[in-house]
Amino acid sequence: MNEVQFTYLIGAGASALAIPVINDFAKNLVEFAEYLEKFKLKEDKYPESYGTDSRPSQIKDKFIENIRWLANECEAHSSVDTFARKLFLSNRQSELIKLKGIVSEFLLWKQNENGIDKRYDAFFAALLEKGSSGLTLPKNVKFLSWNYDKQIEYSVSQFKNPSDDRMIENFLQVSPRAEGTAIDTEDFCLFKLNGAIGGTIKNGGTYVPMRMDFNLVGEKITDDIEQNIMKNMMFRYNLIENRIFHEEYYGNTEDIDEYPTIMYSWERNPVFEFVRTNALSATRKTEILVIIGYSFPTFNRNLDKKLLQNMENLRKVFIQSPKDSIKGVTQRFKSLYESITEIEIEEITNVDEFYIPFEY
Numbered sequence: 001m002n003e004v005q006f007t008y009l010i011g012a013g014a015s016a017l018a019i020p021v022i023n024d025f026a027k028n029l030v031e032f033a034e035y036l037e038k039f040k041l042k043e044d045k046y047p048e049s050y051g052t053d054s055r056p057s058q059i060k061d062k063f064i065e066n067i068r069w070l071a072n073e074c075e076a077h078s079s080v081d082t083f084a085r086k087l088f089l090s091n092r093q094s095e096l097i098k099l100k101g102i103v104s105e106f107l108l109w110k111q112n113e114n115g116i117d118k119r120y121d122a123f124f125a126a127l128l129e130k131g132s133s134g135l136t137l138p139k140n141v142k143f144l145s146w147n148y149d150k151q152i153e154y155s156v157s158q159f160k161n162p163s164d165d166r167m168i169e170n171f172l173q174v175s176p177r178a179e180g181t182a183i184d185t186e187d188f189c190l191f192k193l194n195g196a197i198g199g200t201i202k203n204g205g206t207y208v209p210m211r212m213d214f215n216l217v218g219e220k221i222t223d224d225i226e227q228n229i230m231k232n233m234m235f236r237y238n239l240i241e242n243r244i245f246h247e248e249y250y251g252n253t254e255d256i257d258e259y260p261t262i263m264y265s266w267e268r269n270p271v272f273e274f275v276r277t278n279a280l281s282a283t284r285k286t287e288i289l290v291i292i293g294y295s296f297p298t299f300n301r302n303l304d305k306k307l308l309q310n311m312e313n314l315r316k317v318f319i320q321s322p323k324d325s326i327k328g329v330t331q332r333f334k335s336l337y338e339s340i341t342e343i344e345i346e347e348i349t350n351v352d353e354f355y356i357p358f359e360y
Contacts, residue, residue, distance in 0.1 A: 004359055005313070007142045007286040013293020013321065014354070015151045017117040019110060026074035032106050033067040036060060042227055050235060059234040062241065063105075070102050084264055085299055094244045097253070101240030104197040104260035105233055107149055112229070115217055120155035123354040128159055135159060137172070137188035142282050144307065145190065146294060148197045148262050150212065152190060157214035165212045175275045176261065179206045185282035191275055193303065199261035203254075207261065207271045236260075265300045276303060286311040290318045292354055295325065296332040308337045315341075320348040320355045 012021055020028040044057045070080070077083040080103065087096040129136050143152070156172060157163040170181065173189040176196065183189065198210025216225065239259050246253045263272045289311065296304055308314075314337075321329045326347050333345070348355045 003140050005140050005142075005285045005287045006138075006290065006357070006360060007144060007283045007288075007311070008290045008292060008354075009144045009146075009294055009307075010292045011146045011294025013295075013351075014119075014145075015117050015147055015149050016293065017119065018114040018151060019107060019117075019147075019149050022079045025080055026071045028110065029067055029071035029074065029102075029106060032109060033064050033071070035109075036064050036067070039230055041230065043231075046231070046235065052235070052238060054238050056231050056234040059238050059241070060230075063102075063234065063237045066098055067102055067106070070099060081264070081297065081299060085266065088264070088266065093253075094247045097240060097243050097247060100260055100262045101237055104148070104262060105237060107197050109233070111149060111151070111154065112217055115219075116154045116158070117151055119352070119354050120151055121158065123356070124152075124155050124159060126356055128156075135171075139187045141188055142286070143188075143190040144279055144283065145192055146194050146300065148192065148194055150197065153212075154214055154217045163214060165209070165214060168214065169209060174209075175278055176207045176209075176271050178209060183278060185278060189278075189282050191279040191282070193272075193276060193279065193300075194265060195261045195263035195272060197260055197262065199259070201258040201261055201269070201271055203257055205270055210260075265303050280307065280310050283307065284310055285313055287313050288316045288318070288357055288359055289314060290320065290355055290357065291329070291333065292320045293351075295321075295329055296336060301336060305336045308333075309339075314339070314343055316344045316346070316357075316359070318346050318348055318355055318357055320351060322351055323349040 012019070039060075041056050041060070044055050046052055046054075046056070070083075073083050074080050077086070080099070084096060084099055087093075087099065127138060127141065129138075145152070153165070153168050153172065153174065157165075157168050160168065160171065169177070173183050173187060174196075175183060175189065175191050176199070177183060196209070198212065200208045200210070202208055216229075221229075236259065239257070243253050243256060243259070246256055261271075263269055317333065317337075319326060319330055319333060326349055330345060330347060337343075
């Protein structure tokens with residue numbers, strides 16, 4: 001295998017077979033609320049170790065009310081990101097916290113229900129190699145993802161045996177990373193530019209990934225496991241309500257843990273500034289860029305432009321998108337990428353599998 005440097009830049013379309021796209025987001029939020037309304041909790045209390053007197057059923061009622069609120073707002077705006085930007089600009093911090101909490105739990109639920117976008121499996125089946133020391137990923141491939149989902153982690157976990165969420169995150173070199181975990185930008189890396197679902201930034205700035213059982217994704221689960229998933233979901237949403245309380249009554253949330261770790265491109269946080277700095281370093285030598293399911297939304301253009309301009313050796317770009325949208329994506333890419341050197345752009349309209357260039 002040659003050492004041409006590849007970077008994949010992916011957006012929501014890369015997870016579209018498992019995660020709702022913008023046009024379906026509001027409808028799927030309503031379905032989420034309906035699922036919660038029908039769900040019956042067998043035990044309406046938490047063990048003392050959870051440190052809360054709130055009852056899961058009480059949290060659930062409030063959660064459902066807020067999900068329906070967000071579904072209505074999504075219908076009234078062009079996307080959930082547009083609404084998030086509006087809340088940010090108008091200093092409606094409590095509502096922005098609420099939005100992030102709902103989106104995080106909704107995507108976790110949707111992934112558990114739908115499993116993995118099968119295109120990730122085909123892609124990593126091609127990239128992974130088996131050697132004497134186990135599975136390896138190519139050092140000359142980097143991933144920049146604007147998605148907060150765990151589709152890549154879920155997919156790769158299916159190839160690793162045994163697999164555990166921490167091991168998978170280290171294997172993929174996922175960023176953001178737990179404090180003290182080093183990253184080698186010369187090896188395979190996955191950068192979550194918009195943050196990640198689950199996760200917590202502890203008071204003081206330490207990032208803690210959410211513990212997850214990848215074996216449950218897309219599988220039929222027992223009633224006891226579903227009860228446990230539901231109670232933990234309600235517990236996490238109660239953390240969101242606590243953050244909102246601090247924001248509304250004390251005017252800030254600086255003294256409590258930040259959950260979840262969705263961080264939009266226009267927001268500033270030391271953990272994610274570090275992610276974006278490392279992403280620039282890791283992809284600087286990119287020669288071939290593959291763009292999958294990403295439309296270069298205006299909100300992200302500052303960071304997108306910085307990333308693209310930073311690719312000083314870029315010579316070829318593959319843009320993979322459905323036929324009805326690809327011309328617009330290509331045009332937006334050209335408006336962001338400015339160079340005195342001509343680069344070749346090839347459009348890929350077949351989206352049945354993620355594109356792997358013949359140069360690889």
